[in-house]
Amino acid sequence: MLNKHLEHVEADPDRPLLTLKLSIKELGQFYLSFQNREQADQWQKLLAENGLEVYHEVDQVRHVSKKN
Numbered sequence: 001m002l003n004k005h006l007e008h009v010e011a012d013p014d015r016p017l018l019t020l021k022l023s024i025k026e027l028g029q030f031y032l033s034f035q036n037r038e039q040a041d042q043w044q045k046l047l048a049e050n051g052l053e054v055y056h057e058v059d060q061v062r063h064v065s066k067k068n
Contacts, residue, residue, distance in 0.1 A: 005022045005023045005024050005027075006020060006021070006022060006023075006047075007021045007022060007023050008021050009021070009044065009047055011040065011044055015033075016033070016034035016035065016036055016037045016039060016040040017031060017032070017033050017034070017040065018031070018032040018034075018040055018043060018044065019031055019032075020032065
């Protein structure tokens with residue numbers, strides 16, 4: 001279900017934090033906070049392995065979007 005409604009993921013460049021933006025307006029977004037950058041990178045890699053493979057550099061925030 002998450003993959004179906006996940007629009008994109010933003011990785012904070014300064015903190016081990018991922019912001020998951022959803023297509024369901026009522027849910028909006030939620031945050032995954034990690035103890036260190038390595039944990040955040042592991043989650044980002046897992047999301048990429050599940051079809052979220054396009055990375056964009058925008059305003060110093062890495063975006064992961066669904067691949068068309």
